[in-house]
Amino acid sequence: MWPFGWKGPSGFSPRSTAEHVTQGIDATGLTAIVTGASSGIGAETTRVLALRGAHVVMAVRNVESGRKVKDEILKAIPTAKIDVMQLDLNSMESVRKFASEFISLSLPLNLLINNAGIMAAPFMLSQDNIEMQFATNHVGHFLLTDLVLDTMKKTAHESDREGRIVILSSEAHRFTYSEGIRFDKINDESGYNSIWAYGQSKLANVLHANELTRRLKEEGVNITANSLHPGAIMTNLLRFHSVINSVVTMVGRFVLKNVQQGAATTCYVALHPQVKGVSGEYFMDSNLSKASSLAKDVGLAKKLWDFSLSLTNPKYSEPATMGFFGKKGSSGFSSSSTAEEVTEGIDGSGLTAIVTGMFFLALSVLRHLYAPFMLFFEFKSLASVLCCNFVDQDKWQSQWPVVVGASSGIGTETARVLALRGVHVVMAVRNVDSGNKVREEILKEIPSAKVEVMELDLSSMSSVREFASKYNSSGFPLNILINNAGIMASPYMLSKDNIELQFATNYLSHFLLTNLLLDNLKNTARESNREGRIVNLSSSAHRHPFPGGIRFDTINDEAGYGSIKAYGQSKLATLLHANELARRFKEEGLNITANSLHPGGIHTNLFRYHTLLSGFANTVGRFMFKTVPQGAATTCYVALHPQVNGVSGKYFEDCNISKSSAYGQDAELAKKLWEFSLPMTSS
Numbered sequence: 001m002w003p004f005g006w007k008g009p010s011g012f013s014p015r016s017t018a019e020h021v022t023q024g025i026d027a028t029g030l031t032a033i034v035t036g037a038s039s040g041i042g043a044e045t046t047r048v049l050a051l052r053g054a055h056v057v058m059a060v061r062n063v064e065s066g067r068k069v070k071d072e073i074l075k076a077i078p079t080a081k082i083d084v085m086q087l088d089l090n091s092m093e094s095v096r097k098f099a100s101e102f103i104s105l106s107l108p109l110n111l112l113i114n115n116a117g118i119m120a121a122p123f124m125l126s127q128d129n130i131e132m133q134f135a136t137n138h139v140g141h142f143l144l145t146d147l148v149l150d151t152m153k154k155t156a157h158e159s160d161r162e163g164r165i166v167i168l169s170s171e172a173h174r175f176t177y178s179e180g181i182r183f184d185k186i187n188d189e190s191g192y193n194s195i196w197a198y199g200q201s202k203l204a205n206v207l208h209a210n211e212l213t214r215r216l217k218e219e220g221v222n223i224t225a226n227s228l229h230p231g232a233i234m235t236n237l238l239r240f241h242s243v244i245n246s247v248v249t250m251v252g253r254f255v256l257k258n259v260q261q262g263a264a265t266t267c268y269v270a271l272h273p274q275v276k277g278v279s280g281e282y283f284m285d286s287n288l289s290k291a292s293s294l295a296k297d298v299g300l301a302k303k304l305w306d307f308s309l310s311l312t313n314p315k316y317s318e319p320a321t322m323g324f325f326g327k328k329g330s331s332g333f334s335s336s337s338t339a340e341e342v343t344e345g346i347d348g349s350g351l352t353a354i355v356t357g358m359f360f361l362a363l364s365v366l367r368h369l370y371a372p373f374m375l376f377f378e379f380k381s382l383a384s385v386l387c388c389n390f391v392d393q394d395k396w397q398s399q400w401p402v403v404v405g406a407s408s409g410i411g412t413e414t415a416r417v418l419a420l421r422g423v424h425v426v427m428a429v430r431n432v433d434s435g436n437k438v439r440e441e442i443l444k445e446i447p448s449a450k451v452e453v454m455e456l457d458l459s460s461m462s463s464v465r466e467f468a469s470k471y472n473s474s475g476f477p478l479n480i481l482i483n484n485a486g487i488m489a490s491p492y493m494l495s496k497d498n499i500e501l502q503f504a505t506n507y508l509s510h511f512l513l514t515n516l517l518l519d520n521l522k523n524t525a526r527e528s529n530r531e532g533r534i535v536n537l538s539s540s541a542h543r544h545p546f547p548g549g550i551r552f553d554t555i556n557d558e559a560g561y562g563s564i565k566a567y568g569q570s571k572l573a574t575l576l577h578a579n580e581l582a583r584r585f586k587e588e589g590l591n592i593t594a595n596s597l598h599p600g601g602i603h604t605n606l607f608r609y610h611t612l613l614s615g616f617a618n619t620v621g622r623f624m625f626k627t628v629p630q631g632a633a634t635t636c637y638v639a640l641h642p643q644v645n646g647v648s649g650k651y652f653e654d655c656n657i658s659k660s661s662a663y664g665q666d667a668e669l670a671k672k673l674w675e676f677s678l679p680m681t682s683s
Contacts, residue, residue, distance in 0.1 A: 036116025089140030357485020
């Protein structure tokens with residue numbers, strides 16, 4: 001209890017100040033972000049960290065107020081290193097902008113102190129239409145932490161110093177709704193209670209720290225995450241309750257902490273050597289304390305994590321809906337968005353991209369070309385009608401060796417839109433003459449476009465090596481690699497390297513191409529200080545491979561071959577490739593991301609060999625399928641949009657993050673595939 005000031009095992013008590021608990025600690029060389037740093041305990045935390053030598057980035061909603069605090073600190077501590085940056089936790093757009101700007105500064109990050117918050121507000125919605133207290137106190141900080149976590153990991157690895165995430169909760173986490181977190185009623189105004197809603201947000205803070213701890217330990221990362229109750233402090237947190245605020249002001253000086261004492265536990269958990277290696281704990285009065293039973297609920301923490309991802313990352317927790325619904329996801333885009341729409345306002349000048357698999361006819365006919373039939377396997381009842389009731393499978397397999405990249409038009413539309421946004425595009429094509437015709441069409445529409453055409457046959461590793469050699473010797477940088485080309489549902493055939501054709505073309509050659517161009521990507525990312533991006537076009541068909549996912553021991557087995565499952569296998573491999581690339585990039589601390597995507601089903605002449613199906617498709621296809629400009633949207637979104645900055649190892653549909661299959665999330669399967677692919681592609 002505060003009047004007694006008893007010391008705990010740490011040697012500190014409720015009366016200890018932030019300066020007291022950090023006495024003698026040298027924080028030189030550390031960089032910290034402190035949210036809500038323009039007033040109260042956030043400002044005091046900033047002052048004391050700066051006093052101990054840390055470089056502090058004040059993340060504040062009001063930059064002018066933040067600069068005044070900075071000036072006051074510099075008067076007292078002329079050697080202090082302090083920056084002020086704008087951050088409004090009420091807006092995910094602001095959080096993303098802050099994170100992007102911070103990362104672009106190339107500063108290290110040792111300490112992240114999620115301090116800001118509001119208390120007991122009347123019912124309001126954030127700028128993202130989420131209940132205000134939950135949005136500001138938890139969701140904004142959850143997103144911020146996620147966006148800067150790779151920087152923290154890189155800093156911890158390179159400096160060999162423990163990173164620390166400090167999340168300010170409250171004893172109010174014990175006083176929440178009966179279920180803890182109202183997942184299904186987070187925005188329910190009728191059942192809203194300002195005090196319980198505050199408790200809910202503070203419970204979320206503790207659960208966030210605990211789940212972070214579990215995940216960081218699994219990864220073996222040298223970063224800790226803890227939550228704390230700073231104590232009851234005389235601040236303006238209760239400004240929404242005039243009567244309570246008046247009482248607190250009258251008696252608070254006798255029973256409440258001052259700001260210097262209120263910042264003590266934060267500074268203790270952030271800097272003190274006693275806390276080294278301690279993670280997933282709850283602190284109070286600069287000592288370990290016990291959180292509520294709900295706060296210790298591991299299942300609840302995991303559920304909150306997934307729920308938070310669904311709020312902060314587009315459509316993370318639900319599969320994409322069929323195109324004709326056109327429902328927008330969290331990104332602001334939907335299945336009906338076009339490539340031009342999702343890149344509107346984006347300046348790609350100075351970027352260079354390779355796009356494999358172009359369409360070789362005039363742009364005017366792009367809307368009438370083939371696209372992935374495998375979309376239907378997402379809709380099982382429809383797939384049953386189309387594939388079982390109307391189609392002779394053996395006859396279908398023998399008649400339809402379909403080239404996806406060369407027939408769908410997605411690659412060409414991607415090249416056109418990237419060029420429209422100022423990107424220098426290198427079209428990697430099998431037929432150079434046809435590729436030049438596409439280039440000419442693009443230049444007619446966009447005279448300033450920078451477009452090159454180079455030969456690449458993905459059915460031949462020799463061709464892949466020759467392409468990579470010529471590209472690397474050209475002196476071109478490489479910011480974006482879009483592995484778009486592929487074939488679909490072909491009868492059993494072998495590539496020029498004697499590997500089953502769909503696996504070889506859709507996956508293995510792109511694996512080789514990526515490896516051969518990777519040093520160029522790394523050099524470009526380092527020299528330009530701009531994030532590199534690898535975009536692998538997968539398909540929803542990745543959900544329907546052979547049993548076990550990848551037939552490692554029977555990759556060339558004709559007897560057990562099925563064209564549909566072989567296509568699904570190749571698309572699963574494409575997805576796993578992106579995931580394993582993302583893991584390796586994170587380990588190396590590279591500024592390159594890798595993601596996969598399903599472009600969607602596109603209204604084309606897919607059913608030209610089947611009169612009944614063709615009539616069906618032409619009748620309803622315009623409502624169920626995407627146009628080519630819509631089909632290229634997700635590729636262009638993942639390749640260029642700032643919302644995807646720092647996002648890696650994800651699977652996208654309809655310009656939103658989606659869930660891949662269980663096989664698609666299997667890290668061990670991804671590693672096994674990588675090791676399987678290396679000897680197959682070695683010269």
